[in-house]
Amino acid sequence: MSDTSQITLVKSKMTKSIKQFFIQIGDLSYFAGRFFKEVFSLPFEFRELLRQCYQMGVRSLFLVGLTGFIIGLVLTLQSRPTLIEFGAVSWMPNMVGISIVREIGPVITALICAGRIASGIGAELGSMRVTEQIDAMEVSGTNPFKYLVVTRILATTLMLPLLVVFGDLIALYGSALVENIKGDVSFQLYFNTVFDALNWGDLIPATIKSFFFGFVIGLVGCYKGYNSTKGTAGVGIAANTAVVMASLFLFIVDFIAVFVTDIFYEL
Numbered sequence: 001m002s003d004t005s006q007i008t009l010v011k012s013k014m015t016k017s018i019k020q021f022f023i024q025i026g027d028l029s030y031f032a033g034r035f036f037k038e039v040f041s042l043p044f045e046f047r048e049l050l051r052q053c054y055q056m057g058v059r060s061l062f063l064v065g066l067t068g069f070i071i072g073l074v075l076t077l078q079s080r081p082t083l084i085e086f087g088a089v090s091w092m093p094n095m096v097g098i099s100i101v102r103e104i105g106p107v108i109t110a111l112i113c114a115g116r117i118a119s120g121i122g123a124e125l126g127s128m129r130v131t132e133q134i135d136a137m138e139v140s141g142t143n144p145f146k147y148l149v150v151t152r153i154l155a156t157t158l159m160l161p162l163l164v165v166f167g168d169l170i171a172l173y174g175s176a177l178v179e180n181i182k183g184d185v186s187f188q189l190y191f192n193t194v195f196d197a198l199n200w201g202d203l204i205p206a207t208i209k210s211f212f213f214g215f216v217i218g219l220v221g222c223y224k225g226y227n228s229t230k231g232t233a234g235v236g237i238a239a240n241t242a243v244v245m246a247s248l249f250l251f252i253v254d255f256i257a258v259f260v261t262d263i264f265y266e267l
Helices: 003-038 046-056 058-085 089-130 133-139 144-182 187-197 200-226 231-266
Strands: none
Touching (some): 003 144, 003 200, 046 144, 058 089, 089 144, 089 231, 133 144, 144 200, 200 231
C-alpha cells in the first residue's frame, strides 16, 4: 500500500470517528431531552426510585469511604514533608480541607461511582435490551423508559452529593489521623481549623457540581445500556463505553464548573 493510500485510509477513519462522536452527542442530547420530558409526567415510580437509591447510594458507601480514607492519608503524608521544610505545617488542615472539599473529594468520588454505577447500569439495561425484556415491557403497556431510565438517573443525581459529603468527611478523618499520630494534633483542633478555613464559596460550588456529576453518570450509563446492540457482546461494550464516556464528561463538567466559579469569584 502506497503512502498516499495510507494517508487516505487514516483520514477516512478519523472522519468516520469524528462523525460517529457527533452522532452520539446528538443521540445523547435527545436521550437527555426525553428524560426531562418523562420525569415530570405521571405516574411517579417512587418504589423503584427508592430501590435504586439504596442500590447506588448505600451499597457504594464502603467503596467511597475506603477511597476517601486512603486519599486523606496519602495527601497528608505526601504534603507534610514539604510543609515542614517551609515551616508551614500548621497550615496542613487548611490546605487538605480546602483541597478535598473543593476538588479532590467530588472528582474522585464521581470517578469511583462512574466505575461502579455507570458500568452496572450499562450492563443491566444492556442485558435487558438484548434479551428483549425492554421490548416485552413496551408490549405489556409499561413505560420502560420511565421505569428503568428516569428512576436510575434521578437516583444517581440525588445520591452522589451525599456520597461526596460522606467521602469528604472520611478523607478529612484520615488526614486528621495522620496529624494526630505524627504532629500530636487533636481531632477537635484539626476539624475546628478545617471548618474555620472553609466558607460557602468552597461548599456551594462543590455541592452543585456533585449533582451534575451524578446526572452525567446516570445519563451515560442508561444511554449506553438502553441502546445496546450486537447481542450479548454488546452488554460488555455498553458497560465499558459507559465508564469511559462518563469519566470523560465528568472532567468536562468539572472544568466548566471551575471556570464558572472563577468568574463569579472575580465578580
